[in-house]
Each structure stands twice: as C-alpha cells, then as structure tokens.
Amino acid sequence: MIQLNWRTGIAGLFAGTGIALSMTASSLAQEINNPGLLVHAADDEPTTLDPAQVEPGEGGETVILQVYDRLLDIGPASPELIPSLATKVPSTDNGLISEDGMIYTFPIRGGVIFHDGSELTAHDVKYSWDRAMAMDLPEGNAGALIDAIDSTDVVDDYTFRVALKEPSASFLNSVVVSMVASIVSEDAVEANGGIQAGSPNTFMAGNMVGTGPYKFAAWNRNENIQLEVFDAYWGDNANLDVRIEIGGDPDVRVLGLRAGEFDTVETDPSFIADLEGAEGVTIYSGGLLLEPLHIGFNLNIPESALPDEDTIPANFFHDPRVRQAFNYAFDYEAFLNGPLAGYGEFNSHYIPIGIFGHDENAPRFAAQDLAKAEELFRDAGYWDEGFSVSVITEEGNLFALMCLVLKDSIEKLNPKFRINVLAVAESVFDDAHSQNPLEYAMWAKNADPAADPDFYMQAYIHPDGEWGEVHGFSNGYRDGEAVASLIDQAAVELDPGKRAAIYSELQTLLYEDPMWLIAAQEGVVMAHRDWLKGFAMQPLWPRPSLKFALFNK
C-alpha cells in the first residue's frame, strides 16, 4: 500500500510538472511581466552616484545618465548634439560661441524643477561645474572641466557663460555632455555636507537630486537600484519605473531574460549565442562601442622591474618594428569571431569608427600577416634568440581572452616566442596599472569612450599625454614631435575639414609607428524582451548605452 502511494505520488508529480510546464510556457509567451516597471540586469555595482566622483566607464554613470541632465545631450539616432537644460547648442553661427572660440554662452531652460522641488537657474549650473572642479576627486573626471575651463559666470538667472583656457574643438562633445558636467541641486548639496576640496560628499555618493526624467528612490547594496518616473520632468515623461538588478552570475542574467524576469541584460557578446532563437527575446545589434580593446606597449620599463620569466630588454618596444610585428602577428579574425562572437569591427586606429576624424581609407592592421611579422622580428634581431614577455590583465573577461589570442598568435609564429598571460583580480590589476613607471611590458584593457577624437589622441597617442608619459612614447616614436604637433593643431582647429585632414594624416603616420595593438572595436549588442518598445542604444551614452526613459512596454 505504501509502495503504491509512493509510486502514485511520483507519477503525479511528473504529470503535474508536465502540465504546469506546458501551461506556463504558453502563458509566458503572452503575458508582459512587471507591467509599468523596467527591470534591467546590470553587470556592476556603481561605486558612487555623484557626478563629481564617478569614473568614466564605471557603473555609476549608467544611473547618473538617467537621473541627472546636462546642458546638452546626444539623441538616440545620431551623434549630433541636441539642447537639454540649455535651450540652444552654442555655435559661432548663432553667436553663442565667440569668434575667437574662447567664450561659450548657454541659455538655460526656464521652469525646470529639481527632484527636491527647487527650481533650476544658471546658479545651479555654475555651482555644479565649480563644485566638481573644487572637489577635483582623483577617481572622478573633474580634469575634463579643469583642463578646459578658465572661468564660469552667471550672466543672469537663465544665462550661463564659460571662458575657456584655449580654443577647443571638442569642448561641447567631450566636456559639456560628460557625466561630470551633470547639473546637481545646489540646495541639496549645501544641505548635505556642501563642498569640501579633495573629499567625496558621502550624501551625494549614495543619493541623487537632479532634473532628469527619473528620480532616485533606493539603492540596496549588492541587490538593486530603484528609480521612479519624475512626473514634473520638463521634457517627455518616462513611461516605466526602473529597477536595476545589480551583478550576480552572468548565466543567471541570461536565464532571467529568457524567463521574462528581466527586460534588458548586460552580457558579454559571448553570451548572445545562449539567447539566439529564445522565445520572446530580441537581440539588438548595430553600431560599435567607442572603447577600443587594446594592448599597451610599455616603452618606459624600469630596470629589473619585469616579472622573472620575462627575458626582453627594457627597450624591447622602443623599436617600431617590434610593435608593428605584434600588430601583424595578432589573429584579428580569431578574436572577432571567437570572444566577440562576430559583434565588432577591425579597427587598429585610435580614432574609433563612428567618431569624427576616423578615416576609413587610412591603412590599418586588419588581418593576420605572419610572414610580415616574421620579417619584422628578424629585422629587429629577435627571431633567432626568441623572447618571453608578460602581459597583465583582469581575469575572466574579454581582455583576458584578447591576451590569450595574442599568446596563440605570437607563439604560433615561433616556438622560441613566449607570452605569459597574467590574468589577475581587478583590484590587483588597477593597483599594478596605476604605477608609474609601470612594471609590466604589456597590459590589456579597453579605452574610455569619448565623443571627440581629441580625447583619444591626448590620452593614448600624444607623447606628453596621459599614457604617452607613463609609457614613454617619446622613447619610441620615429617622429614624436610631428605626432604631438598634429594632435595639438587638431585640438584647436575649428574648421571640420582641416581638422579631419589632420586626423587622417595622424592615422597614416601611426600605422607605421603603432603604440598599441588594437584588437577590435567591440560591437553594440544587447538582448531584450520583445515586449519592450522604443528600444534604442547610443554608444556615446555611458555603458550600457541605454536611456530607460525612452522605453515602454
């Protein structure tokens, strides 16, 4: 009797499960989960929600984009600037940029209300920018403002004026639309700690008072961030409240999308294969991210600093033939079709595709050429004796895979060549990576995104720029002065045609004298539920390049 009951129970369980499966599968296909709410599964927890503290490319920028406004914005369809809290985009034609390119005037929108109920004026704009510059936090991006701005002025309650230190062709695209230039409520900041030079504001790091389409509701650490529609928004109101689910296992995020629990998920392109053909899931792809995936060559290695297994001399990368050989040897196709799952483009230049100044006709490394690589290594004198060199990167992501492709490419070329991939925890990498001089010959990461070529040129190419100085580019450029001169000319050249010609010349020059190995430009790809309407991505917006206010269900 007992056995009969037991068997009957098991059989019933299976039957019940089968029925439930079939019923639920059919109902899942029809129902919209969480109506009125957008659930986005994010990769990372923000480190701060304060525009003055947030690091470019970091998770906090995703939330800041939704809750704060800036003077200008970039629309979803094109890289053109559009008005936001400023009612006009300054130009020399409309007289809002002075003839000498030094003074920018922004007419400020009236009737804009902060989430705390206070009204926006030009004083808030000045306060927001001055605050970021006064705090000048090392983890933040205040340098973008400080480097460009000489002074800020309130002309009247609805007119804000900025004087630059020198003419800048990239001020609007690189500075005004950046997250550090977001407009915060002066009342809210002053009521909660005010401004302290060099110190973060704890209140603003965990709370937000902006003018954007969303107001901040809650941040449950390691769990979720909740945003609510701001009904008094000056523009078109958002349609859905938002819950950003933080972190967790990537497989679970993919499962959640399939289950309809999440509406959008952040994943590596390698996870897209798991979602192809999934019912109710749309895979969006189009355009490219503006964060070239790169491997840096260090030309400024201190004596005896390299890992023990490295046999290269300190001046290994001083020789442009070696840098070129690495670029020729890399298996671009394997990287693009493997880790990137085909979502991306070959672009070995430091001006990404989609950015002003990118010259699609400039010569580039786009295919593996082992014969050319061998010839260059032979000329440089490393073919017979071989070498061993380490590349440091973060573990468990695209960067580590990029290094493994490099390892395969170089070691396939000559058994005497050895690449040691040091895949370490992010904090260990950041610690190693922030040293100057850098104690590794190579490292792998991606660039920060920007809307203007000047950012990339200054940070990654200029011999006196951020990485030029750390990597000792002046030790290796065939003609470093020419590179520096062209970059400096382009930075202040206001004629687009002349500026584009300068960048074109730079790209040709840098093909012969590469300072980086750029593996690919990653494609924009994201999976979302079918029921999500109005889906759009704009690579010029911070990752994951989404504005939730555009969506509906």
Added chain:
Amino acid sequence: MQLRDYILRRVIILPILILGVSIIVFVLTRVGGSPIGIYLSHEMTPDEVAQIEARFNLDQPVWVQYIYWARGIFQGDFGWSGVAAAPVTDVFPNKLAATMELAIASGLVAVFLGISLGTYAGARRNRLPDHATRIVAVSGASLPQFWFGILLLIVFWANLGLAPIGRSDASIWSSISHPTGIYTVDAILAGSISAFWDAIWHLILPALTLGYGATAIIARMMRSSLVEELQQDYVDAARAKGLAERIVLRRHARRNALVPTVTVIGLTFGFLLQGTITVEIIFRWPGLGRWMADSVLRGDQATLMTYVLFTSVLFLLVNLVVDVIYAYLDRRVTLGK
C-alpha cells in the same frame, strides 16, 4: 576558584584576546597586499593614487594604519567598502541578517526533511522507500550546490515561473519597515501577510538548495540511529505490551534516535553558513556570502577585516559562554587556582 571569579577573569581577559585577534586579522590581511586596489581605477595617475592613499591613511606606516583602523572600530567606523560603495557599518547588519535568515531557513528545511526521510527510511529498512531515500541522500551529498541551484532556477524560475529570485519583491519590501533586517520577522512585526508570504516565497529555492546537502547528512544519520534503536530490547518490550507500531516508532524509538542526530544538526549549521556563498551568488541573495565573495575577488580589505573580526569575536564570546555554562553544569570542571 569561585564560578563568579572565573567569569570575571574570563571577561577581563576577553579584551586582550580581541586586541590580539584584531592584530592578527590586520596583519594577515595586509600580507595579501595593500588595500588600495579596490579604490583605484585603471586610468589613475600616480598623483591621483597618492591622493587616494592619503584619504584612507594608506600613506602611513603599517602600524599607524592599524591604529587608525582600531580607533575607527572603537568609533563604529569599520572603513569604506569598495564593493558595496558604502561604509561597512551601514551595510554589514543587513547582509548579516539576510544570511542568517537564509541559513536558518535552510536549517529548518534540512531538519524537517532529514528527520522525516530518515525516520521513513529507518522504519522501512531494506525496502524500496529505504533505497529511494538513500538515493536522495547520496545525491544531496554529492550534487554540487551551484549545479543543483542552477537546475532549480532553470526549472522553477526560468521555465515554470513558479518561484522568484532575489530576496524580495521590491515594492512589498519597501511597504514595511525593517527593524531586524530579517524579512520574515519584520513581516510578522508589521503584521503584513503579503510581506511574510513574499519572504517565504523567495526563501524556498535557495533554502532548498542549501538545505538539500544537509538534509542528506541528517537523513542518513537519523536512519542509522533509528535502525539501531529499533533493534533494542525496549522496543520489543513496547511491542510486547501491545503498543501500536506507530506509537512505538514515534514515542520510543525516534525520540532516542534523535539524540545523536541533534549533535549532527548542530554541526551542520556551520556547513550551511559556508554554503551561503554559492547559493547567494546563484539566487542573487543579498547576504554576507555574496558580499564576501566579491570582496575576496576584488580585494575589499575593509569588508574582509570586518567579517573576520566579527566571526573571531563571535567565536570568543560563544566560547566564553560555553565554558561558563559547562563549568556551571559540571562542577567537576577545574576553574583554575
């Protein structure tokens, strides 16, 4: 020595032990390297790194850093968690409550299922139910938690939509206050049936995943003990008196079989706490386990030091209490001179 003097002496020694533990925790953590990495971004210049070091007093000699840390602890400041992007003190209590709730729920699952299955199998030795229970027990002990958890997620969350993920429905969670941080208790205190049901609903899958392994151990222990008890003379005597088999089993044999099983249950709780790391990651449970795993991987030393210090001090306190109870209960214990 009087018991009162013994307690006094142990309480006086306690701060010294905690001081020693804090030094060991600090030194061991620093052996792993500087804690600066978690506060850095990869594009920082050396000047910017120096500013960050100064902000967290990491530009000072190590012993001065220890003093800053220890002084902070006395002031209730356990440092800044780079992983949680908040003061450790603000985050720790809620995470601890979430983990304790999960561990206790898993424990209840394991105890209820373990004793039930063990009794069922023990009473039907070498029959089909006994073999079936053995299969359940062996699979529970051998299935990797992460695999079993993902399997449950695929079936009950992703395909059937019968169970949720995470700890709560955000709107229900925010509808009540959380004085204890333990969702089920807070829901009862708030008198909210919907919140209580939401808490239980979210607990089921992770508690089942975590409790399954422990269920297996308890069930096997219970089964063996019961089989042994059922062979004792007093069981025969009870049967000879004409007692129903059900009463012999429940009132006599099972009660005695529970004694060794309860010992195993106590030990199992430690196993459950360890297991929360995997389960919290898979089920997006916002507890200490997931936070600690992130902290270890990302080098968040402020969080790790707090956790290790907390568990060490807890261990010292529990030891003290156990010793005192032991001394009280068993007067043969020598209390020292």
